[in-house]
Amino acid sequence: MNAKTFSLDELCLLTDCSKRTVRYYIQLGLVSRPVGEARAARYTGEHLSQLLRIKKLSESGVSLERIREVLAGEDSPVPPRERHPGTVEVRSHIYVAPGIEVQITPEEAGISPEQLRKFVGEVMALAKSILGERDKDSRG
Known part of the structure; x- marks a missing residue:
């Protein structure tokens, strides 16, 4: 399977997160480590999904500690957002x-x-x- 991968710049553009934020989330263990190191590092759809979920929860006022719990499988404190024209989803x-x-x-x-x-x-x-x-x- 030839899955699409992203550079850090592309990932940041897709998620509207800074490089510093992405690296911080990786350091905290909220986002998986990239494939490869330094400039050769690549990110997958899984990374994209993780970041979008973290961003959604964070923008809803959920703490990073609670986000860690949600990512570990606990129920989300944020109800699913109602879809409307223009909504972006990862599928x-x-x-x-x-x-x-x-x-x-x-x-x-x-x-x-x-x-x-x-x-x-x-x-x-x-x-x-x-x-x-x-x-x-x-x-x-």
């Missing part, structure tokens, strides 16, 4: 097979990156099983 779009795609908003679904990976793996295995049966039926 995972999974291509399963021709005509089959899954779109997930992990934050809204309340699942962690690890749970998302497991979910995608299960969906892909199920699709392979079902589509394999379909192909056998059409040949036999």
